Amino acid sequence: MKEINIVYLSLGTNLGNKVLNLKKIIKAFEDDPQIEILKKSSVFETSPVGGIEQDNFYNMVIKICTTYSPNELLKVIHLIEKQLKRIRNIRWGPRTADIDMLTFNNQEISTSCLKIPHPEMLNRLFVLKPLLEITHSAFYSYEKLKQAEKKILQNDDQKIINKGALK
Numbered sequence: 001m002k003e004i005n006i007v008y009l010s011l012g013t014n015l016g017n018k019v020l021n022l023k024k025i026i027k028a029f030e031d032d033p034q035i036e037i038l039k040k041s042s043v044f045e046t047s048p049v050g051g052i053e054q055d056n057f058y059n060m061v062i063k064i065c066t067t068y069s070p071n072e073l074l075k076v077i078h079l080i081e082k083q084l085k086r087i088r089n090i091r092w093g094p095r096t097a098d099i100d101m102l103t104f105n106n107q108e109i110s111t112s113c114l115k116i117p118h119p120e121m122l123n124r125l126f127v128l129k130p131l132l133e134i135t136h137s138a139f140y141s142y143e144k145l146k147q148a149e150k151k152i153l154q155n156d157d158q159k160i161i162n163k164g165a166l167k
């Protein structure tokens with residue numbers, strides 16, 4: 001029997017029809033027999049983080065259960081990003097689909113192609129807000145996640161607007 005893993009994923013898009021892009025990503029996960037979506041956050045419109053001038057993003061977080069291993073899931077993610085015609089060019093630049101693995105069970109992974117928990121997750125309001133909407137802890141405790149959120153709200157100018165559920 002294959003192990004069932006609980007994974008939180010951050011979804012983002014800032015090119016083309018952003019709502020449609022999120023729907024396509026969700027559909028791709030739904031169509032995979034080894035993945036079940038357990039929870040979806042609201043969609044958030046967020047200002048770009050990382051210093052590159054670009055359009056606002058639409059971001060959300062989903063909780064899935066899967067029988068894939070971390071590396072298998074990373075391959076699936078890359079395939080979905082490819083299906084949405086994501087071209088890998090500028091780091092932190094515009095993209096039709098950006099899917100980050102935030103956490104994988106409570107595991108810590110640090111290889112050349114996969115870092116779990118995602119190294120930037122505590123610095124990104126576009127991750128923390130939707131994540132805290134659907135869970136109280138994911139690798140980190142609730143206190144740690146809330147503290148990280150508070151720090152960003154006090155020190156950074158990351159804009160975020162809740163656009164409601166993906167319809």
Ligand SMILES: Nc1ncnc2c1ncn2[C@@H]1O[C@H](COP(=O)(O)OP(=O)(O)OP(=O)(O)O)[C@@H](O)[C@H]1O
Pocket residue numbers: 088090091092093098099100101102112113114115116117118119120
């Ligand atoms: N937790 C993770 N989730 C997704 N990709 C990861 C993760 N850890 C490492 N990677 C690696 O990062 C590579 C580059 O990913 P990507 O192009 O999405 O980065 P980015 O979106 O520009 O930056 P960031 O990862 O900070 O969001 C991927 O090919 C993947 O191998």
Ligand SMILES: Nc1nc2c(c(=O)[nH]1)N=C(CO)CN2
Pocket residue numbers: 011012013046047048049050057059092093098126
């Ligand atoms: N608001 C926002 N900013 C970003 C995002 C994103 O999804 N949302 N993704 C990035 C690269 O992963 C870089 N900056």
